[in-house]
Amino acid sequence: METVPGLSGNPRxxxxxxxxxxxxxxxxxCRHCVDAGLLVRAAPVLPAPIPSQIVLVGQAPGRLEEAAGRPFSGRAGRELLSWLARAGIPSEEAARRRVYLTSITKCFPGASPGGTGDRRPSAGEVALCAPHLDRQLxxxxxxxxxPVGKLAIDRFLxxxxxGVVVGRLFDGAGRELPAGDRPSSAHFPLLLPLPHPxxxxxWLNRPEHRDLLEQALGRLSQLLRSPWPGRAKRL
Ligand code: SF4
Structure with missing residues (x-):
């Protein structure tokens, strides 16, 4: 399997x-999607430019994120930050300081045609936005x-x-690292998928899936306590 693309840059x-x-x-x-007729307007949403070596990649900003100009500031974002709190990052402020929060596409794609939630970005939008994510990484x-949610998980794995990736840890080539194995820098970037919040x-309505989320957060908690590059001195 291929190594995750876009990760050959000098970290420091x-x-x-x-x-x-x-x-x-x-x-x-960037206005690529508007120029291509895929979006009515472009308003890329990015985090504060914190050069963290922990990167969370969601699907796309929602309406509230677009209005606030801040990733993960809506209801789903608050839920996600509460998951990070369960993994040991104690506050929203600490999470935004410690984790670089971004997404597969950077602009709000609009409401879904069925009226339930946001529209999933089209393959065209994903392709046009991919170089941005590659350069960030x-x-x-x-x-x-x-990677948070199916679209982001598919990008990396x-x-x-x-159901077969949440709760498990993978190396940068997509190979699973068993729970008892201690990862090393040779496995970087580690990939820990999370469901969409x-x-x-x-998906999270089923108890067995909530158990997988708990496993993932337990794994994340362990990783955040590991003495690796990019580990913040204080949460
Ligand atoms: S979604 Fe990405 S590629 Fe499309 S306009 Fe926004 S920033 Fe540009």
């Missing part, structure tokens, strides 16, 4: 924060990536059902 350059700011400026001015060189997703 003195100007990394400046490079990240510049990359954010470029992404913020190349610049940050994360040791841990948290090809199309595998949620949106209330529109019914």
């Amino acid at each position: 350059t003195p100007s990394r924060r400046l490079e990240l700011r510049e990359l954010h400026r470029e992404i913020t001015s 190349a610049l940050l060189a994360p040791w841990l990536i948290l 090809s199309a595998r059902p949620l 949106s209330g529109a997703s019914r």
Whole structure:
């Protein structure tokens, strides 16, 4: 299986924060999907330019995120941040300081045609936005990536059902790392999938799926306590 694309960059350059700011400026001015007729308007949503080596990748910003200009600031975002709290990151502020929160596509795709939740970004939007994510990952060189929801999980682990990836840990080549194995830097970036926190997703309605989420958060808690590069001194 291929190594996760876009991860060959040098993790530690003195100007990394400046490079990240510049990359954010470029992404913020992107109008590719409007030019291609895929979106009515483009309003890319990005986190603060914190060069964290823990990267969380969701699907796309929602309406509230677009309005606030801040990722994961709506109801689903609050749910996700509550999961991170259960894994040991004690507050929203700590999570935003410690985890680089981004998404597969950067602009609100609009409501779903069926009226339940947001529209899933089209393959065209995903393809046009992919270079942005590749450049973010190349610049940050994360040791841990948290793909959230099916679209993000498919990006890193090809199309595998949620039930066989949530609760498990993978190396950057998509190989599972058994629970008893201690990962090393040779496995970076580690991939720890999480389900989508949106209330529109019914996946978490099943008790066995909630158990898988608990396993994933337990694994995340262990990883966050590991003495690896990018580990913040304080949560
Ligand atoms: S979704 Fe991505 S590629 Fe499309 S306009 Fe927004 S930033 Fe550009």
